[in-house]
Amino acid sequence: MSVPRSRLRSxxxxxxxxxxxxxxxxxxVLSGLGIAIGIAAMIAVIGISTSSQALVQQRLAEIGTNMLTITAGKDFLGNETKLSPDAVPRVRHLDGVAEASWTSDVKVHVYRSPAVPxxxxxxxxxxxxDQRLPETVGATLAQGSWFTSVTRELDTVVLxxxxxxxxxxxxxxxxxWMGERxxxxxxxxxxxxxxxxxxxxxxxxxxxxTAVFGFDGIPTTIYERSADADVLGIRDRLPLTVDPASPGDVKVSRPSDALAAKNTVDQVFTGLLVGVGSIALLVGGIGVANTMVITVLERRREIGLRRSLGAARPHIRAQFLAEAILLAFLGxxxxxxxxxxxxGAVALANGWPLxxxxxxPVGGLVATVAVGAIAGVLPAVRASRTPPTAALSS
Structure with a gap:
């Protein structure tokens, strides 16, 4: 009469x-804590990065990426050049330009009061x-208003x-306090x-x-907006429009490109921090392996008893491997x-979208289970190879 083979149900x-x-x-708990810290670090780093980038993308979607900035460059001798006083009207008459405005630096400083050094x-x-600056750059007022027909003739300022x-x-x-008044x-x-x-x-x-500081009417920076489809074409034509005699002395930039570059840097930095989190996850996996090795040593009698009652080597191996995976999963x-x-806490504190x-998180959990499985293989194999007689006599 054949003895039925033992089975281990799921x-x-x-x-x-x-x-x-x-x-x-x-x-x-201590073993799972290493796993938890590694996964939490990776998810928090990626989540905070993607949340901050989501805010940038949201703001860009609101104000658009179709703004170009025109500034004076340098001549072939390396000397600073100047934009012409009629540069802004020429930009406004360029086909495809929806809005254009300007600012100009003046050699005056602003202080809280005359007592400041x-x-x-x-x-x-x-x-x-310029009066049309807020509409062009997408600026909004937190308090008060932009210059009106009355306030622009008075000693008033927008900060x-x-x-x-x-x-x-x-x-x-x-x-x-500005310009001694x-x-x-x-x-x-x-x-x-x-x-x-x-x-x-x-x-x-x-x-x-003009009345107070002797402003000469020459803009320092010109801001231009156009339809999204026309941005690249207008970008190529602006230098010749602004300065037909020396188009090479005109610099045209797209501020949204700088924001995109910043996001790229943020992503690289995020990748670095994710690497650190991965190391923490690896350390956690080693902790799981260490725990399982000690567990096998402490439970040699149990292993011997189960083997003597009919448990096969695959059953012992599956038991300890399942423990390692469960430990990693919970962590x-x-x-x-x-x-x-x-x-969520960081996003809420900074007003970012989550x-x-x-x-x-799904990938992190899968990676954790994989780490737990790998960490548990050696202890599980060691447990399955323990002879029943040696285990019971220990």
């Missing part, structure tokens, strides 16, 4: 794995700003967001994404700059929850 295997993990809860500029500059913060200006109606703040801008130089500027109207699940939670690709 439900029994799962029960054995859970029992093995529950038997030493503190050791299981002359050299303490804080990196702030004063710019003459960039960083300028207002550095000067301690919290509301309109307060005054700042007080100017009243009539507006404070929100941060301008495509023209960040405006954030650290104090802007005055051309009329007042990975905790890491996924922790990583998503950290990302953007964690589903593939990231």
């Amino acid at each position: 439900s029994d295997l799962a029960g054995l794995a859970f029992h093995g993990v529950r038997a030493h809860p503190m050791r299981a 002359t050299g303490a500029t804080g990196g702030l500059v004063v710019r003459v700003a 960039g967001s960083a300028t207002a913060e550095k000067l301690g200006i919290t509301r309109i109606g307060m005054q700042v 007080l100017f009243t703040v009539v507006g404070i801008l929100d941060p301008v994404l495509l023209a960040p130089e405006l954030n650290t500027a104090a802007m005055v109207s051309p009329e007042r700059a 990975g699940l905790a890491g996924v929850l922790l990583g998503v939670g950290v990302t 953007a964690v690709p589903v593939l990231i």
Whole structure:
């Protein structure tokens, strides 16, 4: 009469794995913690990066990527050139141009009061700003308003967001010191994404700059907007339009390209941090392997008893491999929850949209299970090769 071969059902295997993990809860927690930290680090780094990039993409979608910036370059001798006073009207008459505006730097600094030392500029500059500037660059007012037909004839100023913060200006109606006289703040801008130089500027109207600072009417920077489909064509024609005699002395840039480059740098930095998280995950896997090796040594009697009762080597191997995978899975699940939670907290604190690709936590969990399986192979094989007699006599 043949003896039926022993079988290990999936439900029994799962029960054995859970029992093995529950038997030493503190050791299981410490082993799973290494896995959890590695996965949480990777998910948090990727999630925070993608959330910040989602905010940039959202803002770009709102204000558009069809703005070009024109500035004077250098001649063949390396000397700074200047744009001509009629450059802006020529740009506005170029086919396909929807909007054009300008600013010009003046050799005046802005201070909170006359008591501030002359050299303490804080990196702030004063710019003459065209009336159509907000519409062209997509700027919005946090407080107050842009120059009106009345205020542009008076000693009034509109501050960039960083300028207002550095000067301690919290509301309109307060005054700042420029060109040996007080100017009243009539507006404070929100941060301008495509023209960040405006954030650290104090802007005055051309009329007042001419009367008070002797403004010569020459723009320093021209901002131009067109339809998305026309951007590249207009970009090629702008230098000749702005300066027909020396088009090579004109620089044309696309601010959204700089933002795209910044996102690329962020992605590279994110990749570096993900590498660090992967190392943490590897260390966690080694911790799981170490735990399983110790578990096999401590449970030699159990292994011997199960073998003497008919458990085959594959059954023992499957039991300990399942324990390692379960340990890694629980650690990975905790890491996924922790990583998503950290990302959500950072996004909420900074006002970002939460953007964690589903593939990231799912892929992280799959990677964790794979690490657990690899880490558990050697201890599982070692356990299955333990002779029953040697195990029971230990």
